[in-house]
Amino acid sequence: MNKPVLKEKILNENTNTDRTVLKEVKSKKSRKKILSLSKKQKEDLIGYAFLVPAVLFFGTFVFYPILKGLYNSFFNMTWKDTTFIGLDNYIALFNDEIFLKSLVNTATIVLVAVPLIIIFSLAVSLLVYKLKSVSRSVFRAVFYLPVVTGSVAVTVVWRWIYDPYSGVLNYILKTLGIIDDNIIWLGDSDYALMCIIIILLTTSVGQPIILYIASLGNIDKSYIEAAKVDGANSWQIFRKVKWPLLMPTTLYIVVISTINSFQIFSLIQLLTSGGPNYSTSTVMYLVYEKAFKLGQFGYAAAMGVVLAICIGTFSIIQFKVFGKEVSY
Amino acid sequence: MKTKTKLRKILSVLALAVVAIIFVFPFYWIITGAFKIQEVTILETPQWFPLEPTFENWIKLFKNPTLIWLRNSFIISISTMILVCITASLAGYALAKKNFRGKEIIFGIFVAAMALPKQVILVPLVQIVNQWGFHNTLLACILPAVGFPFGIFLMKQFSETLPRELLEAAKIDGCSEIGIFIKIVLPLVKPGVAALGIFTFITSWNDYFLQLVMLVEKEKLTMPLGVALMQQEFTTNYGVLMAGATLACIPIIIVFVLFQKNFTQGITMGAVKG
Numbered sequence: 090m091n092k093p094v095l096k097e098k099i100l101n102e103n104t105n106t107d108r109t110v111l112k113e114v115k116s117k118k119s120r121k122k123i124l125s126l127s128k129k130q131k132e133d134l135i136g137y138a139f140l141v142p143a144v145l146f147f148g149t150f151v152f153y154p155i156l157k158g159l160y161n162s163f164f165n166m167t168w169k170d171t172t173f174i175g176l177d178n179y180i181a182l183f184n185d186e187i188f189l190k191s192l193v194n195t196a197t198i199v200l201v202a203v204p205l206i207i208i209f210s211l212a213v214s215l216l217v218y219k220l221k222s223v224s225r226s227v228f229r230a231v232f233y234l235p236v237v238t239g240s241v242a243v244t245v246v247w248r249w250i251y252d253p254y255s256g257v258l259n260y261i262l263k264t265l266g267i268i269d270d271n272i273i274w275l276g277d278s279d280y281a282l283m284c285i286i287i288i289l290l291t292t293s294v295g296q297p298i299i300l301y302i303a304s305l306g307n308i309d310k311s312y313i314e315a316a317k318v319d320g321a322n323s324w325q326i327f328r329k330v331k332w333p334l335l336m337p338t339t340l341y342i343v344v345i346s347t348i349n350s351f352q353i354f355s356l357i358q359l360l361t362s363g364g365p366n367y368s369t370s371t372v373m374y375l376v377y378e379k380a381f382k383l384g385q386f387g388y389a390a391a392m393g394v395v396l397a398i399c400i401g402t403f404s405i406i407q408f409k410v411f412g413k414e415v416s417y
Numbered sequence: 418m419k420t421k422t423k424l425r426k427i428l429s430v431l432a433l434a435v436v437a438i439i440f441v442f443p444f445y446w447i448i449t450g451a452f453k454i455q456e457v458t459i460l461e462t463p464q465w466f467p468l469e470p471t472f473e474n475w476i477k478l479f480k481n482p483t484l485i486w487l488r489n490s491f492i493i494s495i496s497t498m499i500l501v502c503i504t505a506s507l508a509g510y511a512l513a514k515k516n517f518r519g520k521e522i523i524f525g526i527f528v529a530a531m532a533l534p535k536q537v538i539l540v541p542l543v544q545i546v547n548q549w550g551f552h553n554t555l556l557a558c559i560l561p562a563v564g565f566p567f568g569i570f571l572m573k574q575f576s577e578t579l580p581r582e583l584l585e586a587a588k589i590d591g592c593s594e595i596g597i598f599i600k601i602v603l604p605l606v607k608p609g610v611a612a613l614g615i616f617t618f619i620t621s622w623n624d625y626f627l628q629l630v631m632l633v634e635k636e637k638l639t640m641p642l643g644v645a646l647m648q649q650e651f652t653t654n655y656g657v658l659m660a661g662a663t664l665a666c667i668p669i670i671i672v673f674v675l676f677q678k679n680f681t682q683g684i685t686m687g688a689v690k691g
Contacts, residue, residue: 135517136515144508146500148564152526154541155533216429216430230673234444237623238447238669240641241623241665246447249458255458299681300684352535381540381543386540386544394537
């Protein structure tokens, strides 16, 4: 007599749980129906939700200004008025002697500085990467020091070093008998640009050296051993083994150094203000002068666009030229 | 043969030492210059070490609102650092581990914008900030700096290494998306966040151009801007300028030395895979 009761109980319980499960399923289904989201759509939404803060900042403070800059470049835009003038800003640019001079200066800086950055940082890294880890990090820090110090502090001290009367450079060169009379380094259009390139170099090799040391450390030692067994000398090992393996790093360094050199600004603004006689004026400095000192926003915007196009073209060429040698 | 390689080794270490001295010298010159009396700093024969150390430069320096400049620099750098770490770790994780439509396009736009010279957009940026009424505030130096996508790129690289099984296991255990991010993702990408944080702190402290175009009033300036302003005022009174330069670079050098390892990792992670 006991059994059927028990059976009933169990049955009851079963249906009960079944019902609750069914209810849950139903409610989930209906919720899904209300939002009408497939699994894929839900995944999309979650992905976008994570991106919202970054996209908001990026859109407002990078993307929108890019479009606005492009738009402004077609206007005669000053503090007072704004009139559409089509391509006139661009036409005026290429008849502007000071702009052309600045463009040549900028190109000179890039073409001199970038190869020197590569050669110097590679040479240093080849010497440093074999050292013990303590001295390795000391040297890494030493070459990164000018970057950390910041452009203002670096510029202020270099201005003193270059000072025609109390500067160390003139003193040392005179003591060594290399020059007879003090040179007004930053006031002489023959030297000013070179002086700026030297400071640029000291502030630009820090990151490349860190990168080269890291990639040199990643090279499989068996390659080098194998080359040694085959009787290769150290130059051959460098040229045939290390250099090709470093190619991706070199490409990256070439691109970032080019972008940085194209944008050289603070050194020039703080040291020479583009002078003497525009011999150290660069495109970026001119953009600043036109926009923030003279209020010619449209004209400055057009300059910015030209500079961006130059950098873009350079980067593409570099990828084409170096990319061929890159083997991952 | 052996003596020849030894000689070469000695020569190369010597060359390295000379170059290292040239790199450290400007820094040495800043610190020692800050304690030299004015009469010495204008001599043609340099005094290699301050023989009569003085605080007169520092007294002159602190006649400016120096502490406010320092405070402003700290506010800008720390706020930028926090905001960049939050936005970049969220976005980097999504770009690395989530599947959603338009992912490649969004990432592509970020990368393309990274190659674009950020200074080119400063002119329109100033106009926008002006329109919205927060020109000449510290906020104008913070928010735009958060927009630059370098951090997203870096955090994506870091997040790629997260084990997919772990994330899926957490999901099966009923962990919410935010729970997964806070409890599992963040602890694992912590080295990346640390690297990004320090990198951002240093770059925003030294972001002279952005500060120059955004901040106008003397009380709103940052430490680097303040030194630049003093350069116009004092021109060749190098002692005072060196004291200012010392104050502008010491905080950042301390940060760098303390976190050098994280920092190096961050720089290499962004460029060298693996």
